[in-house]
Amino acid sequence: xxxxxxxxxxxxxxxxxxxxxxxxxxxxxxxxxxxxxxxxxxxxxxxxxxxxxxxxxxxxxxxxxxxxxxxxxxxxxxxxxxxxxxxxxxxxxxxxxxxxxxxxxxxxxxxxxxxxxxxxxxxxxxxxxxxxxxxxxxxxxxxxxxxxxxxxx
Numbered sequence: 808x809x810x811x812x813x814x815x816x817x818x819x820x821x822x823x824x825x826x827x828x829x830x831x832x833x834x835x836x837x838x839x840x841x842x843x844x845x846x847x848x849x850x851x852x853x854x855x856x857x858x859x860x861x862x863x864x865x866x867x868x869x870x871x872x873x874x875x876x877x878x879x880x881x882x883x884x885x886x887x888x889x890x891x892x893x894x895x896x897x898x899x900x901x902x903x904x905x906x907x908x909x910x911x912x913x914x915x916x917x918x919x920x921x922x923x924x925x926x927x928x929x930x931x932x933x934x935x936x937x938x939x940x941x942x943x944x945x946x947x948x949x950x951x952x953x954x955x956x957x958x959x960x
Contacts, residue, residue: 809833809835809839810830810833810835810839810840810842810843811838811839811842811843811845811846813828813830813843813846814842814843814844814845814846814847815842815846816846817846817847817850818846818847818849818850820850821849821850821851821852822852823850823852823853824852824853824854824855825853825854825855825856826847826850826853826855826856826857827856827857827859828857828858828859829859830843830858830859830860830863831859831860831861831862831863831889832861832862832863833863834863834864835860835863835864835865835869836863836864836865836866836869837864837865837866837867837868837869837872838869839863839865839869840860840863840865840869840870840872840873841868841869841872841873841875841876843858843873844872844873844874844875844876844877845876847876847877847880848876848877848879848880850880851880851881851882852882853880853882853883854882854883854884854885855883855884855885856877856880856883856885856886856887857886857887858886858887858888858889859887859889860873860888860889860890860893861889861890861891861892861893861919862891862892862893863893864893864894865890865893865894865895865899866893866894866895866896866899867895867896867898867899867902868899869893869895869899870890870893870895870899870900870902870903871898871899871902871903871906873888873903873906874902874903874904874905874906874907875902875906877906877907877910878906878907878909878910880910881911881912882912883910883912883913884912884913884914884915885913885914885915886907886910886913886915886916886917887916887917888916888917888918888919889919890903890918890919890920890923891919891920891921891922891923891949892921892922892923893923894923894924895920895923895924895925895929896923896924896925896926896929897924897925897926897928897929897932898929899923899925899929900920900923900925900929900930900932900933901928901929901932901933901936903918903933904932904933904934904935904936904937905932905936907936907937907940908936908937908939908940910940911941911942912942913940913942913943914942914943914944914945915943915944915945915946916937916940916943916945916946916947917946917947917949918946918947918948918949919949920933920948920949920950921949921950921951921952922951922952925950930950933948
């Protein structure tokens with residue numbers, strides 16, 4: 808149950824417009840992160856979301872899954888997503904970026920991917936995807952302590 812169960816309960820809060828969840832250091836895996844995102848997608852009036860999942864174990868699959876489901880939050884305008892130290896690689900970072908590019912009303916995004924393993928390929932994929940966020944006005948991207956094993960970086 809865990810994070811998915813919490814998300815399922817929150818999905819019944821249909822009038823929720825602002826939500827802050829601090830779930831750091833809870834050993835949440837890919838299934839929990841994706842399940843939480845799926846449930847939050849049912850919060851159709853959600854406009855402001857702060858989701859702190861730092862130092863969990865969501866990995867590539869969880870990052871991509873969370874992003875894909877958050878893209879269904881059609882009224883989301885402000886998103887702060889802390890995925891610091893979550894074993895996310897290049898595929899997860901690129902998948903997350905591609906999914907968030909579908910958040911059509913997103914104007915403010917703060918994304919912390921520090922202490923993950925996204926490397927140069929993941930950073931490039933993330934940047935290319937976020938360039939498609941057509942309504943994005945403010946972006947804070949934290950990539951501290953990312954190891955780049957790429958010629959020239």
